[in-house]
Amino acid sequence: MRRKTVVVAAAIVSLVASLAFTFGCKNGGGSQNGPGGSGGGNQTGEIVIGHYASMTGDTAHFGQDTDKAVRLAVEEVNAQGGIKGRRVKLVTLDTRGDATEAANAVTRLIDVEHVSAIIGEVASTLSLAGGRVAQRRGIPMVSPSSTNPAVTAIGNNVFRVCFIDPFQGTVMAKFARENLRLTKVAIIKDVRSDYSIGLAENFRRAFTQRGGQVVAEQSYSAGDTDFSAQLTAIRDSGAEAIFVPGYYGEVGAIAVTKQRLGINVPLLGGDGWDAPDLFRIGGAALEGSFYSNHFAPDAASDRARRFISAFQRRFGSEPTGLGALGYDAAMVLFEAMRRAQSVTPATIREGLTATRNFEGVTGRITINAQRDADKSAVVLRIRGGRAVYETTVQP
Amino acid sequence: MTELVQQLINGLSLGSIYALIALGYTMVYGVLKLINFAHSEVFMMGSYFGFFTAVGLGIEHYESIGQTFPLYYAFVVLIAAMAGAALLGVTIELLAYRPLRNAPRLAPLITAIGVSLFLQNLATLIFTPNPRRYPAIIREVRYELGGVVVTNIKIAILVVAIALMAGLHLLVQKTWTGKAMRALSVNLDAARLMGVNTNRVISSTFAIGSALAAAGGILFGLDQLTIKPTMGVLTGLKAFVAAVLGGIGNIPGAAVGGLLIGVAEQLTAGYLSPDYRDAITFVILIGILLFKPEGLLGVVRPEKV
Incomplete structure (x- = not known):
């Protein structure tokens, strides 16, 4: 009996200790990124952008492929000297394909990571959850591939680079x-x-x-x-x-x-x-x-072919259309940052609004008054275990 | 008419999977008066054990060259998964429930929920939360009879489920262990006084119930194509309802309850709305608790005071 009590007491003590350790670490990490750290509206140091995506769960392919493409875009822009001489840092958070997690991820990106802009999500339901947070906090968000019209109707901070x-x-x-x-x-x-x-x-x-x-x-x-x-x-x-x-x-x-x-x-x-x-x-x-x-790998433009081969070299697999949109979302965002006088959420938002005829992997991107992209679509046919180009449909 | 027959066939095959899982709930309840909520995770783990055994036997190689997986390999997968799950079930009982054998009944119940959450998160960590395509350990063949389509997988599900249930019936009715199980379910202390090694009988109850759940897990993977670490939650809950419907603690009742739940679910999805397919199970649960709490085949035993 006594031995049992001792064991239970030891278990409780170790549990409390481990909890204290976890939270202690979290606080420590948080304060490092707190005021005076990078991101937010700061004008020196790294530019931090956030990506929230379903890295695991039922739609894990969406998140993983999009994240690879965004990562590729960040690496390319840093190899060219970054934006206004500042390196771009990418922070990716997992949503597990869950709307509550998506809203939490966006809150964390803004509060803990102090990002200047956000990329995400693929699934419309998740973009709606995350987009509402981004809108309320005034941080611009670019959804690479959410096609439900309600997503950009959330407000002036939410954009997308795909059709609806x-x-x-x-x-x-x-x-x-x-x-x-x-x-x-x-x-x-x-x-x-x-x-x-x-x-x-x-x-x-x-x-x-x-x-x-x-x-x-x-x-x-x-x-x-x-x-x-x-x-x-x-x-x-x-x-x-x-x-x-x-x-x-x-x-x-x-x-x-x-x-x-x-x-x-x-x-x-x-x-x-x-x-x-x-x-x-x-x-x-x-x-x-x-x-x-959004695009057909087998009927791609020169721009798209360059992206496909860079993606294959980097990750050893062929990108999906959603991956291509992730790349375009990041590149449109970088372009907006370059155009802006300084890198603040407000100027990035203006820069995004002014996107006209941007040559993307998935076609020419113009952000319209509803903050959607006017683009053509392709129809793919499944033949021999893969999707092949069938036809293009204009808006 | 053909549509109704088709829905019934699909409902029966789904129901026999529920029945296999329900047997584990009902056997443990019969012996220990414990609702083993970790059972749904044993089902999930069993399905993964089958998955990895099939991969270990090189099923991907067979699939890539378009060859059929040998039938005796399919049996190896089944046996390995059942053995793995039996071991898991016995371990859970040994570590989580045996120390609480004389504790108030609520304690092991809450422990069972804890074990369930632990296993589910462990599986998410080890197997990743991404759904996996279940390997085709039986090559699918379709038969069409007057507009009704039956696949050999559906037939195999029914045959395996019926064979295992018949085996269980024989075991419980004809063997010494089965007699001991029945004795325990009447009165555990009296059985011990008569010289029954109760711990060993309880272990074998967990082993058998878990093995049946693993068989259900493999059949589930074959029928529903994908598996994931959270697959046990809803399926396990439905199987639990099936056990209650048949009369918890009653073995034929669990089989009948499972089949009824499967058919009810399929007919609701087909004729009412697929949105209510999960709801119907719990409507049935509420109904049975209101009107016949002892279950369809259950008997009322006067509570000793």
């Missing part, structure tokens, strides 16, 4: 109706994702306007693993294709379930498909499917 869903939905609807000549399509959307709901809505409107018919509409929740009920319901609806505006993990599983149920129609989708894991999970079940994206 009213356009992306129209692209696929137009392609399905005019190129594939389909009349009946079913939709499966993710009801927990602002991106998926918005894209489904815009696709339905554009497709029915062009004389097509949506014969079935089903939904799932991010993280679901079983889609057989939804696909069974769609099977007898007469749909000639299924529009799945979701993220790659679930899309891959939906493709395999579709094949298991013997539904032989192609899937259609958006840029949320853009990750190598799509093929790892979906495999042969994806053959003949199409999705819209």
Whole structure:
């Protein structure tokens, strides 16, 4: 009995000690970066920029690929002597694909790391969570690839370098109706994702306007693993294709379930498909499917080819379209900083607003009055286990 | 009509996975009157053990050259995962529950939640939180009968689940260990007075329940394609509801409860809305607790005062 008490006491003491140690360290680290440290509105030393991304979790490919590309952009700009003679320092925080974590990450980037500007997120729901914090604190944020219109509607501090869903939905609807000549399509959307709901809505409107018919509409929740009920319901609806505006993990599983149920129609989708894991999970079940994206590696401009080979040299893998947008987001941000008189959040914001005809990897980027980028989209076809260029659709 | 049959088939295969997990909850409850919340993590770990055994046997090589994984290798994966999970279950009991054998009933229950959180975070740390594609240890073949599609994986899930449940039934009814388990579930102290080595019987209960959960974990991976460290949370909770539905402590009840939950979930998703697929399980839980708290096959035992 006595021995037990001693053991318990020892456990409590060691626990308290370890907690004190952890928090002590955190405070120590914090004060080093406190007033007088780098970042914020300071005019000397390093320029600190923050990146919040899903480095782990269900959409880890988005975060990891985007972060590699942002890192590449930072390394390139530092190799050229930095901005106004100052080195750029990148701080990346993980959101784990969770909206609460995204808001926390942005708060930490601003309060602890004192960043001048923020890049992130890929998923619209997370950009909405993080963007609200950035807007409230007056720190400019550039989302590389969130396509839901609501993201930049948060306020004058939130920008993006990609097209938005009213356009992306129209692209696929137009392609399905005019190129594939389909009349009946079913939709499966993710009801927990602002991106998926918005894209489904815009696709339905554009497709029915062009004389097509949506014969079935089903939904799932991010993280679901079983889609057989939804696909069974769609099977007898007469749909000639299924529009799945979701993220790659679930899309891959939906493709395999579709094949298991013997539904032989192609899937259609958006840029949320853009990750190598799509093929790892979906495999042969994806053959003949199409999705819209920001760029096609196999039909790239000279500028894009330079980026692709630099990325491959640095990381040993081919970048995704979302990675390319991460690179563009960073480069647009650097350009805005160069243009600004001094590097403060307010001048960076002005610089971003003034972005016109920037030659990016994913095309020419002009930030419009809604702080969105007007750009064309490409449609990719899945053939032989990879995505190949099919056509370009102008806005 | 074909749609209904299809939904029922998919529901039964999902339900048999729930049933395999539910058996572990119900066996431990029957013997110790403890709800082992760490069981859902044993299921998750079992699935990962199977994953790494298959990778260790070179499944990626077989997949890359387009060859079928040998069937006896699939059995090796199953046995290895079941053995690993059994060891894990016994260890959990030894370290976390045995020291609390005579403590108030709330203490081991809270410990079980602690073990569950510990294992889940440990798995997140070791296996990374990223979902993994489960290797195809059985090559998929599709059969179509009058518009209803059945794959050999769905059949294998049913066959493996039924075989394991039949084996368990025999074990509990015909062997000495099974008789001892039943004795423990009636009265642990009386069983000890009759010369039963209760600790050994409890260990074997944990071993068997955990092994069945690991089998469920592999079938889950095959059926649902991806696994991740948090996969046990919702699936485990549903299996727990299945055990309550069938009558906790009752082995055939857990099997029936699992199948019912699987079918209910699938029909709700197909005919009502997929948004309610998780909700229906807990609606059933509330209903059963209100109207038949002892469960479908449970018996009311008067509480001794």
